[in-house]
Amino acid sequence: MSMNNNEKRHMKQSTKNRISNTVIYIILILMSIIWLIPFVSIVLQSFRIESTLQVGYVIPKQWGLDNYIKLFKETSFPIWYLNTLFIALIVALVQTLVVLSMSYTLSRLRFKGRKFLMNFMLVLGLFPGFLTMIVLYTVLKDLNMIMANAVPGLILVYVASSGMGYYISKGFFDTIPRSLDEAARIDGATRFQVFYQIIMPLSKPIVIYTILTAFLGPWGDFIFARYISNYNSSGMNVAVGLWSWLQKDTIAQKYTLFCAGGVIVAIPVTILFMCLQKYYVEGVTGGAVKG
Amino acid sequence: MEKLSDLEYLKLTKAQKFFYRLKLLITGFPSWLLGLGKALLSFLKNIILNIKNEFLDIFLTFKNGDFKTKLSYLFMGFGSIARGQILRGLLFLIFEIVFIFYMISSGTYWLNKLMTLGTKGPQEVYNEKLDQYVMTYYDNSFKILLYGILTIIFIIAFIYTWRLNIKQNKISEAIIKSGKKLKSSKDDLRSLVDDQFHKTLLALPLTGIIVFTALPILFMILIAFTNFDANHNGYSNALFTWVGTSNINQLVTWTSGSSNFSATFGEILTWTLIWAFFATFTNYFLGIFVALMINKKGIMFKKLWRTILVMTIAIPQFISLLYVSKMFSNNGIINGWLMDWGIVGLDSRIQFWENPTLARIMVILINIWIGIPYLMLIATGILLNIPADLYESAKIDGASTLQQFQKITLPYMLFITGPYLLTSFIGNINNFNVIFLLTGGGPTNQAYTTSGGSAGYTDLLITWLFKITTVDSNYKLAAVIGIAVFVVCAAISLFVYNILPSMKNEEEFQ
Numbered sequence: 186m187s188m189n190n191n192e193k194r195h196m197k198q199s200t201k202n203r204i205s206n207t208v209i210y211i212i213l214i215l216m217s218i219i220w221l222i223p224f225v226s227i228v229l230q231s232f233r234i235e236s237t238l239q240v241g242y243v244i245p246k247q248w249g250l251d252n253y254i255k256l257f258k259e260t261s262f263p264i265w266y267l268n269t270l271f272i273a274l275i276v277a278l279v280q281t282l283v284v285l286s287m288s289y290t291l292s293r294l295r296f297k298g299r300k301f302l303m304n305f306m307l308v309l310g311l312f313p314g315f316l317t318m319i320v321l322y323t324v325l326k327d328l329n330m331i332m333a334n335a336v337p338g339l340i341l342v343y344v345a346s347s348g349m350g351y352y353i354s355k356g357f358f359d360t361i362p363r364s365l366d367e368a369a370r371i372d373g374a375t376r377f378q379v380f381y382q383i384i385m386p387l388s389k390p391i392v393i394y395t396i397l398t399a400f401l402g403p404w405g406d407f408i409f410a411r412y413i414s415n416y417n418s419s420g421m422n423v424a425v426g427l428w429s430w431l432q433k434d435t436i437a438q439k440y441t442l443f444c445a446g447g448v449i450v451a452i453p454v455t456i457l458f459m460c461l462q463k464y465y466v467e468g469v470t471g472g473a474v475k476g
Numbered sequence: 477m478e479k480l481s482d483l484e485y486l487k488l489t490k491a492q493k494f495f496y497r498l499k500l501l502i503t504g505f506p507s508w509l510l511g512l513g514k515a516l517l518s519f520l521k522n523i524i525l526n527i528k529n530e531f532l533d534i535f536l537t538f539k540n541g542d543f544k545t546k547l548s549y550l551f552m553g554f555g556s557i558a559r560g561q562i563l564r565g566l567l568f569l570i571f572e573i574v575f576i577f578y579m580i581s582s583g584t585y586w587l588n589k590l591m592t593l594g595t596k597g598p599q600e601v602y603n604e605k606l607d608q609y610v611m612t613y614y615d616n617s618f619k620i621l622l623y624g625i626l627t628i629i630f631i632i633a634f635i636y637t638w639r640l641n642i643k644q645n646k647i648s649e650a651i652i653k654s655g656k657k658l659k660s661s662k663d664d665l666r667s668l669v670d671d672q673f674h675k676t677l678l679a680l681p682l683t684g685i686i687v688f689t690a691l692p693i694l695f696m697i698l699i700a701f702t703n704f705d706a707n708h709n710g711y712s713n714a715l716f717t718w719v720g721t722s723n724i725n726q727l728v729t730w731t732s733g734s735s736n737f738s739a740t741f742g743e744i745l746t747w748t749l750i751w752a753f754f755a756t757f758t759n760y761f762l763g764i765f766v767a768l769m770i771n772k773k774g775i776m777f778k779k780l781w782r783t784i785l786v787m788t789i790a791i792p793q794f795i796s797l798l799y800v801s802k803m804f805s806n807n808g809i810i811n812g813w814l815m816d817w818g819i820v821g822l823d824s825r826i827q828f829w830e831n832p833t834l835a836r837i838m839v840i841l842i843n844i845w846i847g848i849p850y851l852m853l854i855a856t857g858i859l860l861n862i863p864a865d866l867y868e869s870a871k872i873d874g875a876s877t878l879q880q881f882q883k884i885t886l887p888y889m890l891f892i893t894g895p896y897l898l899t900s901f902i903g904n905i906n907n908f909n910v911i912f913l914l915t916g917g918g919p920t921n922q923a924y925t926t927s928g929g930s931a932g933y934t935d936l937l938i939t940w941l942f943k944i945t946t947v948d949s950n951y952k953l954a955a956v957i958g959i960a961v962f963v964v965c966a967a968i969s970l971f972v973y974n975i976l977p978s979m980k981n982e983e984e985f986q
Contacts, residue, residue: 209769220845226803238807239808286677311969315938317693319945320691323622408908408942443798450795451791451795469854
């Protein structure tokens, strides 16, 4: 009797489970479609050559590579692309050094004023970052780092304040046992040796995470790049450039070009991201949990 | 209000507990304020005491010191050099020389002008050679303010260094008296990679933050008290000057009628908070929900689902958001499909971005599209860390899936992600990209536009700040809005930090 009951319950549960799994599959498939529609359609639109207008259908009536050829031959897109790539590479290098030294110091060294420093940066972080732009623009103008020469100016702006984004890697350093440092110190290692020879080799995930986010940042920045380049074509990055193609007076001629440009920007960045996804997830989950 | 004992508190239902805590918070507010006042007072007392001690110490060091110390009061670093610490001494001396040179050559000039921000504006001056009047420019208010601040900071730094130099002498004398040897310049250099390693590591990052963030923010706070705008740009059309608190008054005085600055500010602030609330919590709960679905036992292709979602993180937002924004425009794909399916006609296309309410709903919905993957990643990381035996024992006790979620998963998530929720709320208040790339702040609101600032219905404080700066060049109001954003964020953070400890009690497992 009891066996029977158990079996029944088991049966009931497995049908219930099957139903809930089916529902989940349906939701996940629907979600995947919603998530993929924009990306699939931007790729399809970039091959559409019958008109440059924005249209209400996805599948092109005439296919071709015209948009891509035009993109590289007739527009400033290559300049924007190289600008952004150059900025991203330099920023990835310098910002990583800055963020790592900042977070390492605040996590593992104890010195007078450490608490004050952290509170100070917390308070600074509550101001909107763009507020600083009004002053920086004037200063950069005096240094001739705006408009056509916006690239060095932008690098300076990104890198200079990057120390404030130390939270996630500090969270990582906090998890490395302090006894390691102490043992090395007793053996006569200087603090620099501890940093370079002991902590760094253990910190590969967070180093890669920091490089990755630092590299991706400049690709997506709009607000600073727009203000510093001030619509001067040779100083823009891809975000500002492609944005300017979708304004009221340009969209009719540039819509499909925008799609092609978007694809060209997205593909390498996405591939890079997908390759290093593991480290990104580690950084995000670890960092968010510790705040 | 009566304070309940622990036992009485535990007897309360959930709702009662919540209201009890809320009451505690509100009734406790005056005493909290009082405590804050007291702390501030004792802080001031301490400062005065400290300053007194400093002066006493400076005086005593001079009285008791040898001639090397005494001369150091005038020539910084003299004592160090005379005692053989050449490197330290030279650094002190060079700093003093640079300071004096700077003050004489330009420092005093900027300081004198700082009170007025310039007196001689641009004017037409008769030029004999050309035999006509030529526009000539004199003072530059912007530079006066900027260099004025820098000079004051330089002076403070000098006073600090001077004091350091005196302390140094006192310490050195004591060391010599006790018969020990002073550190050599070589030791000093070595300590930069050892005991003083933090100074080496922090030097560059901190300089960057101070020069490119702290100073500009200080400058902008001061700008809020001037009339710096398109008509007073400080150089080429007219000088700007101090106007006291009139800009801030404009913000806080509430006059009737909808076309004034404070009303516009109030409405945009309200929408900003509504947006931040929905953007944070829809993403949060839906993200957890999606993570639970993907991680459920028996669901296949986990990696595939995750990868599809993560694509929105990988692809730069300006591409995805701009494209999605165009998908929903009047002649976009969505309306195209709706027309193909016969749901709407050519004249009845849905104007996603022209209707204020619809536009607001759309930005929140599209933000979910952008935000779920991120939350899904975080939630997955945390979910995998929840001890599995919690679920096992819950199952044995006969808890349903829903009950398990309510009693185990959600409390655990809330407990761990409390600080994250706060930062993400603050981040959403300042979420420039989503709003600006999707709607550009539109649709335009006539009432907003007439009151200084071309703001629209979906504008947040941050995008409004951007527009006021780039379109209207109304820097003084931009500064005021920036300060307001700071006040709002700081108030929310303080509030949450103050109720967080009591929140944590609630989140204990029952």
